[in-house]
Amino acid sequence: MKSYGYYPGCSVKSSSKSYEKSLLLVMKSVGAKLKEIDDWNCCGATAYFGTDEKMAKAIASRNLSLAEQQKMDDLIIPCTGCYLTLKKSQEHLKEHKDDNIRAALDEAGLKGGDKVALRHPIDVLYNDFGVEQIKSLVKKPLKGWKIASYYGCQLVRPYSDVDHPYYPHILDDLMVSCGAEAVDYPYKTRCCGGALTGTVEDVGLRLVYILLAEMRNRGANCVVTMCPLCHFNLDVYQSKVIKKFGDEYEKSFSKKFEPLPILHFTQVIGLAMGYKYSELGIKEVMVEPKALLKAI
Amino acid sequence: MEFARTVKYEAELNKSFYKEVVESSGCDKVLECIQCGTCSSTCPVSLYMDYTPRKLMAMIKAGFEEDALKSKTVWICSSCYSCTVMCPSQIKITDVMYALKRMAIEKGYYPKSMPTPVLAKEMNNIISKRGRNSEMYVASMMVLKTNPFGMFKMAPVGLALFKKRRLHIGMEKIKNTKQIKKLLSGLKKREAK
Missing domain, CATH: 3.40.50.11810 (Rossmann fold)
Structure with a gap:
């Protein structure tokens, strides 16, 4: 059994529940154990970047910090929209070690977030299991x-x-x-x-x-x-x-x-x-x- | 017969507009555009735009601020990143589009008939307050605020989803909404300094 963190995103919890249902079954079959991030929030999607880019990155990064606080090394993200948004925010965290976003995150008790590996289920199935x-x-x-x-x-x-x-x-x-x-x-x-x-x-x-x-x-x-x-x-x-x-x-x-x-x-x-x-x-x-x- | 001038005089341009753009996140290479048009040809929606991405890059350089910010182009961009990957000058064109969107909203230039900014605002609001998005709520607010009669057009889609048990009406909320509040207000304070 290999363990993975899991960031579902809003869609698989509403209009695409069948995606989550089938994903969990397939992952179980190959021997991957998924643990959902406790208290994750919406990634902000493309819309937030169109109005306030820094707020967008901050809000998405909260999930990355939570994942690391909850001891996750790999995070499975089934929605490619969420995947890109989280990836973009993580790139920012990696490149900016002391800007306002970092400071605001730290202040709100959200340390780290730049280390957890972000993975789409296809990447996990293809590269980790084959x-x-x-x-x-x-x-x-x-x-x-x-x-x-x-x-x-x-x-x-x-x-x-x-x-x-x-x-x-x-x-x-x-x-x-x-x-x-x-x-x-x-x-x-x-x-x-x-x-x-x-x-x-x-x-x-x-x-x-x-x-x-x-x-x-x-x-x-x-x-x-x-x-x-x-x-x-x-x-x-x-x-x-x-x-x-x-x-x-x-x-x-x-x-x-x-x-x-x-x-x-x-x-x-x-x-x-x-x-x-x-x-x-x-x-x-x-x-x-x-x-x-x-x-x- | 009256003749209207369609080209701007130099005095009407904002010659320093490009500086504002260059300072935005991901836009540092915008002046390196060589006008090759790869962006426009790879863009799946350029044929619906009033200015193609290539034109828009030239307009930024030349200072056509008002025209660039009033254009529908940025609202039609679906951020598929095709242009960004293809650009031989490594300009992150999708990020430039995002920067222009933000400027257009800030300066009140966005076309009032475009629902995209309304959708974005509604989504931000709900995410900031509840930490979760609600597809149904956001979609309904967008239609109601821009074109209330559009609700009738939406009805068949809603009905089809309902029949398949995919219409999710509930509004989710995370436990620690306080943390999001603190994060956003903290960031706002720092940015204001």
């Missing part, structure tokens, strides 16, 4: 699953130490180890629209359309994501996208724009490991992969 171990745990190989792995932006950019910022492969490798076929396409790290689907909807929906159309055209019958916001945009807005761009798609490619099942990557690994549909919260995604299930 493709071979995942493969050895597969009970139901995903036969017939043609998976487009979607990485999104914040995990590989700008801190691209996990994978390549434009041509990543680790999620594809994990999917292959589960018995699925990896679909290659050029937009693996193209923006999903982020918060734009909520703020400037026309632009946001167009970005989601570009991704879904490309994945479809390359032959994918399923999509996996590694970020609750990417998942939300592709999954929840898919019906709106089809309504808006369905005709355009039909005209351009002379076929119907069929909806794709969009799953959290841990749900797919969990299925291959033999966990039940309901345990993994797959009922909570908008387009369920019912036809694909029959194949395994």
Whole structure:
């Protein structure tokens, strides 16, 4: 058993609970023990940086200090938005040993925070446990699953130490180890629209359309994501996208724009490991992969 | 027929605007822009912007303060960091966008129809007070404050989430809200000095 700290973030506690459910099961299977940070707070996301950058870094850094106070060496962060925000704040702490943020943190009893290693679950699964171990745990190989792995932006950019910022492969490798076929396409790290689907909807929906159309055209019958916001945009807005761009798609490619099942990557690994549909919260995604299930 | 001048006279520019930008966090290399346009071509949303990122960099250098801060560009940026990774001059363009956002809010220049600043403010408020964000609350406040009729447009998404048991209405709160208060007020005091 290897122990890890765990920073869930707000999304997996509200609209993406199934991501957390499946993550915890997969981590348990490989032998990773997760301990949630006691009293963690919201990372502030991208919004806080747009209004007050120092406050944003301070508020995010509180979590890093708490993690170290609670004796965590590695911190698993499933949301790539949180991942980037915490990473950016930690870079600041590393570079500024005596500025106002540091002083204010110390004053509030929040020492340290610059040492804890920040990790996305994909990094932990791939680098600490490895493709071979995942493969050895597969009970139901995903036969017939043609998976487009979607990485999104914040995990590989700008801190691209996990994978390549434009041509990543680790999620594809994990999917292959589960018995699925990896679909290659050029937009693996193209923006999903982020918060734009909520703020400037026309632009946001167009970005989601570009991704879904490309994945479809390359032959994918399923999509996996590694970020609750990417998942939300592709999954929840898919019906709106089809309504808006369905005709355009039909005209351009002379076929119907069929909806794709969009799953959290841990749900797919969990299925291959033999966990039940309901345990993994797959009922909570908008387009369920019912036809694909029959194949395994 | 009247002819309007669309280009500014030099006297109307703020020639020292770039200094303000350079001093912001992550913006120290902004003057090293070589106008290659890599940022604009790699940006997935540049085609929706009134000024592309490349143009914006030139405007900062030349002193087009008002135009830069009033532009919709910074609010359309989704901070995907593609430009930052690609820039041959290593300019952290995403951070420059963040700096311009903050300046636009500070100076009251942001376009009133853009919901993004409202969303940001609501989120900050709730996080400072409770330590946690509430997706539902923040999204509703944003729509109500910028375009109340937008609530009808939001309804189908809400309903779909509700059916899938993903609509989370509760408001979370951390135990030690006092610590966040102390942290933020302490930082504010130091920054004011």
